[in-house]
Amino acid sequence: MTNAAVHVEGQATQHALHAYAHDGVASGATHAKGQQHPIKLYLVVWGWLFVLSTCSYLVDFFGIHGHLRWSLILLFMVLKAGLIVAVFMHMAWERLALAYAILLPPVLVLVFVGIMVFESDYTHLLRVMFFAPAS
Amino acid sequence: MTETTLAAPQTSPGTIPGLRGIAADWASDQRAFKHVSWGKAMMWIFLLSDTFIFSCFLLSYMTARMSTTVPWPNPSEVFALNLGGKHIPLILIAIMTFILISSSGTMAMAVNFGYRRDRAKTAALMLATAAFGATFVGMQAFEWTKLIMEGVRPWGNPWGAPQFGACFFMITGFHGTHVTIGVIFLIAVARKVWRGDFDVERRGFFTSRRGYYEIVEIMGLYWHFVDLVWVFIFAFFYLW
Numbered sequence: 001m002t003n004a005a006v007h008v009e010g011q012a013t014q015h016a017l018h019a020y021a022h023d024g025v026a027s028g029a030t031h032a033k034g035q036q037h038p039i040k041l042y043l044v045v046w047g048w049l050f051v052l053s054t055c056s057y058l059v060d061f062f063g064i065h066g067h068l069r070w071s072l073i074l075l076f077m078v079l080k081a082g083l084i085v086a087v088f089m090h091m092a093w094e095r096l097a098l099a100y101a102i103l104l105p106p107v108l109v110l111v112f113v114g115i116m117v118f119e120s121d122y123t124h125l126l127r128v129m130f131f132a133p134a135s
Numbered sequence: 136m137t138e139t140t141l142a143a144p145q146t147s148p149g150t151i152p153g154l155r156g157i158a159a160d161w162a163s164d165q166r167a168f169k170h171v172s173w174g175k176a177m178m179w180i181f182l183l184s185d186t187f188i189f190s191c192f193l194l195s196y197m198t199a200r201m202s203t204t205v206p207w208p209n210p211s212e213v214f215a216l217n218l219g220g221k222h223i224p225l226i227l228i229a230i231m232t233f234i235l236i237s238s239s240g241t242m243a244m245a246v247n248f249g250y251r252r253d254r255a256k257t258a259a260l261m262l263a264t265a266a267f268g269a270t271f272v273g274m275q276a277f278e279w280t281k282l283i284m285e286g287v288r289p290w291g292n293p294w295g296a297p298q299f300g301a302c303f304f305m306i307t308g309f310h311g312t313h314v315t316i317g318v319i320f321l322i323a324v325a326r327k328v329w330r331g332d333f334d335v336e337r338r339g340f341f342t343s344r345r346g347y348y349e350i351v352e353i354m355g356l357y358w359h360f361v362d363l364v365w366v367f368i369f370a371f372f373y374l375w
Contacts, residue, residue, distance in 0.1 A: 035246065035247075035250060035352060036247070036250055036251075037247065039244060039247060042240060042243040042244050042247065043240070045240075045243075046236070046237075046239075046240035046243075049236045049239070049240075050233065050236060053229070053232050053233060053236060053369075056369070056370065056374060057225065057229045057232070059374065060211050060224060060225050060373075060374050061224060061225075063211075070375070073370050073374045073375065074370070076370070077366055077367065077369075077370035080366045081363055081366050081367070084239065084359055084362060084363050084366070085359075085363065087243075088239055088242070088243045088355070088359045088362075089355075089356055089359045089360075090352070094171065095150070095156060095160060095168070095169055095170060095171070096153065096154060096156055096157045097156060097157045097160035097161055097167055097168060097169070098168045098171055098176070098179065100157055101167070101168075102179050102180075102182075102183055105183060105186075105187075106183070106186050106187075106190065109186075109187070109190045109194075112190070112194060113194060113197070116194050116197060116198045117197075117201065119198065119202075120197070120198045120199075120201035120202035121201065121202075123198075123202035124201060124202045124203075124204065127202065127203075127204045128204060131204070132204065
């Protein structure tokens with residue numbers, strides 16, 4: 001062990017001891033085991049992600065337009081994002097305290113989206129009224 | 136291996152499951168994230184902050200597109216390719232999407248084999264993930280080159296609203312940077328896995344801390360996030 005390592009160790013010991021006492025039985029057990037799920041689960045999710053991506057590509061390929069296009073795009077997007085976060089990132093098996101702490105804040109971005117929709121409508125209105133190209 | 140933690144939330148004495156658990160965990164006067172190591176919790180918090188960065192990019196794109204009086208270039212046509220004499224819309228982006236999803240699949244399996252302490256398979260799957268990632272970045276470089284040759288600039292393009300170029304370069308450029316960093320991160324961790332660092336709990340070069348196979352999962356979180364961001368870019372920028 002190098003000098004640097006010893007030094008860092010010395011500093012970290014107190015903290016580490018505290019942390020280990022804290023974790024105790026609970027975390028020790030989960031560390032050893034980790035996230036263990038059958039490989040088949042990942043392959044199934046992988047397959048579904050392929051299907052969903054193909055579907056969203058086909059929306060464009062067949063040139064679907066209007067509200068149907070937007071709702072289909074959003075539907076496939078949300079399903080794909082959900083599968084990735086829940087299974088690949090293992091959020092489905094985490095405790096709710098973590099899941100809500102991470103997943104709720106991005107939902108609040110929707111408020112920002114709302115604000116910017118009003119703002120860009122207003123900008124668009126002003127541009128049409130005062131800066132419309134003279135044709 | 137058949138009876139896994141699928142149904143069993145990792146409960147142990149002293150932790151309460153369900154919604155009541157949220158209040159109990161946060162009010163426990165201890166660490167709020169039970170059974171989650173600091174490394175994993177910090178990666179999640181970093182990803183949350185990165186979510187806001189990409190949200191801001193997509194929001195500014197939305198604002199530019201909604202407020203312009205000039206028609207927006209049709210991405211279906213802009214990103215079309217002529218393959219074998221046929222004109223196929225958006226095909227390059229579709230292939231890139233499948234490549235990135237495949238890389239997420241191999242990454243998820245690498246995490247699984249890591250926790251089974253299968254050194255060779257973990258390293259091989261991580262390198263496969265890195266190869267998919269590098270392919271993705273390569274195709275993105277091709278796409279950028281093609282668009283720049285066709286005259287797309289951050290301040291204008293031949294097809295319509297001048298903001299198209301700025302949004303395109305900003306959003307895909309930032310995402311491509313994330314993929315590139317991910318590939319480097321993957322190769323670094325794959326090397327450690329292959330060398331057996333996590334079997335002998337060798338201490339890290341920078342941190343002097345013992346390594347665990349959990350770093351593969353933390354690395355995986357980052358990689359899946361990159362894929363996740365692409366899901367949103369694909370939907371909002373290329374398909375909308």
